[in-house]
Amino acid sequence: MIPQDEFQRPELQKGIGKTGMFSLAFGAMIGVGWVTAMGFWLSNAGPLGAVIAFAIGGLILLAIGFCYAEVTSALPLSGGEVAYAYKAYGTSKAFIVGWFLVFGYLSVSAFEAVSISKVLSYLIPSIDYWELYSVNGSPIYFSHIALSAVFVLVISAVNYTGVKNSARFQVGLTVLFISLTFIFVIAGLVMGDFNNLNPMFSSSDTGTIMSGVAMVLVTVPFWFVGFDTIPQAAEEAEENISAKTIGLLIPLSIVSAVCFYMLIIISTSIAAPWNEILSDKLPTAKAFEIATESPFLVNLILVTALVGLLTSWNGFFLAGSRVLFAMGRGKIIAPALGESHIKHQTPYKAVLFSGVVTFLASLMGPGAMVAFVNVGSLCIVIAFFGVSASFLSLRKKFPDLDRPYKAPGGSILGLIGIAGSLTILLLMVFPNSSVALVWPFEWAIFLTFSVLGILFWIFSTKSRNSVPEKERDYLILEKFV
Template sequence: MEQKKSEFDKVLGAWDILVIAFGAMIGWGWVVSSGSWIQKGGVVGASIAFAIGGVMIFFIGLTYAELTAAMPQCGGEHVFSYKAMGPNGSFICTWAIILGYVSVTCFEACAFPTIITYLWPGFLKGYMYSVAGFDIYASWVAVAVIVAFLITLINVLGAKTAAVLQTVLTCIIGGAGILLIVASVINGDSSNLQGQMFVGESTGTMFQNIIKVAVVTPFFFIGFDVIPQAAEEINVPLKKIGKMMILSVALAVVFYSCVILAVGYVLNPSEILSSEAGTGLVTADAMAKAFGTAVMAKVIIVGGMCGIITSWNSFMIGGSRALYSMAESYMIPPMFAKLHPQHKTPINALFLIGVLTMLAPFAGRGMMVWICDAGNFGCCLAYCMVSLSFLILRKKEPDMPRPYRVPAYKFVGTMAVLMSGCMVLVYCIPGSGGTLVWQEWLMVGGWSLLGVVFFAVCKFKYKEKFGSLIELISDEDAASLMPEADDAELDVVIDAAIDRVLAKMAG
């Protein structure tokens, strides 16, 4: 097995990885979907559902936390699954997660100009054609392509540049959310909760409706796994990387739950129904009512636009690093393993994702919804394989140095496999509420076929080099594996909280 020193610059600090993970999870859904969540499960019910979804991701996140700290190498899933399942399993896992990452960047390229139409209805100019019932305009495509080019350029300029953008936009998202929550507490009314705290006439139906919302919530938490992809660029003690991932998931759960409660506290059931039938932007309408002016609705919409960019930016980071790791193992053409000589970013991988993203708007937003659902399936499949890798490596390599060790690993690993496996089944079983339609299965099949072609061609061309894993030569000393002294109290608090949660669940 070949070894080398990392060629990436370690430029990402603790705050950077927190905002990259959190920003990836907070997209546009909290602006446009809050009304449907409330209508399906109720205000309190939907909040509980997001907590349940957070628990699902919590277990998966714990497996990622241990594996990332143990193997802080670019590619994340690629390395984890390789060590546990070999090159074939690694190819499937990494190819699946790349589908997820690329699909999100393509979807966000279409979502961004769509939001502009909410702010400026006269924005759409130059009708071109229609795809799947969606009208495509020249102005709409132009904005999408320009923004896609700019985000690609920012990522080429370095991970730190992308992290700075992520920090600014995440602060705007957080500010918009806090404004809504504070305004709802001051100007909301508990009477608005009447008739919509839960949905259902009996305890059983209420619970069923909560579960219906809970089943889809993990898909709004996809994105914390971007951190392992950029592990070589993180300048943080290894033990803390895993904890920051868990913290990002917890913050996302709190954010979504608080937004749902705020909307339900401001708008009564008839107002939510009217908003859904009108603009569809229930959260923005709640903001407008809370402040008594329609101008504040645009603040929430701007926050949602920032959420689109943060998700887009994070998945651009994750997708390019995953492509880099596969290229370095000769699973795809090695040209995608080329780093920019000055900025140390995988330039060809970024250009590939950037070009695909710039082409996506020409297919229309309707087709992008299909691509995004197909990509979510790929992410969930990769989650399941990583969770299995976690259990396999605990048995296969028990003495592997693990700066962050998950307590009750058998319970955590089993729960992670079961929950991620259930997420995969939701897409496959008809009537589950998340079943892929035939167009989405066609896209999954097409991506799988492309993977088979790469697999066969690269295996034939590169022979023994195919599927080789290059391990990093670590120049860290033992002290770098320990928490920093200034953060010792925070580490103790986080460790104690995780231990208590796991003890209650396991016991």
């Protein structure tokens, strides 16, 4: 055990309760994709195909989630995956996992920054003002950039001023989201027609039914990522929350999100013939408009989408800043990112960095939204692979490590997590795969961020080497060395 007064370790405020933890994860997973990406899911796989894709993806993520639950209860530390990979494999592997996870989180953050203008422009068409340029054929308006900037500032401010503020913000919005969703889903099921589900599978140009399902399946990690916000914030949990409870909240949030996505896909497809809504900007809203003939209900859906957007954005923004903070605190990258605000006890420099990156990425506009999804999914799957491997390694290297929550099925879950994430990973990088990253745009984004990671690693060499491993152990793992 390293004496706690031997080294200075920046600390974060403890202020997230059980409801806050669940809301952080569930709120991050629901997001706004159920409004903006519904057309992609249905056009490629059809209602049943999309449900199957989410079911398979959910099972894979649940296996990974159980791995997370065990290691999170054993190592409830800020930065989650960085700490697990560090204890299992050392500094370089921790950086690889952390870097790709940061990009995955900030991809979601950028996706939400763009989505907010897209949803608002549906509510207020006149908001599309002063076209500046285009990306991938999609126009970028000055008004959209201004909106993104305002909301980036709001999210940044919430996370800058204290984790209790962020948790209250998340809980309030999640409760509101669930309440609003209940209203329009019931209306759609009652006023829709179950015959609208036909055909159950898409007859698009993807080739076979399974290729369409696969196209949706590989994006599932992007929609379900969010349960891993709990590990990022575990160090900031209230003192009265047990490590076992923190672990249990992870699979609970995954199951809740799987049920939510399946319900939304089915209810949207029942509300209106799904083939007739694919060309609409927001197919989910269009379906319920057809079913209810109620402009009020459509606006209610869009308000719900905005609420979901903010819960997702806040969750991922918090998580991304904590990963950066953990790597900075451990002096794996620039130590400045690991500083804690004297008054608010927040990773304020990591928060500011995340805000700047989110805004800059949002300048790519709607034409980059699919790229954010695909590249973000790839990065997140890389991180999931790393956590599953860390889960197995920690079981082998540290069998006596206290594990308040133990994953059911033992090491087999780690193998399932590795196999599932590796399968999706290979599908996304194999050139002849129907779901591979698109050349050159998506690969350019991925390679650019990978090169930036290499540069971050190189330019942090001096500060990284200035810290003895004994000190880094304590900075990252604290009492769990």
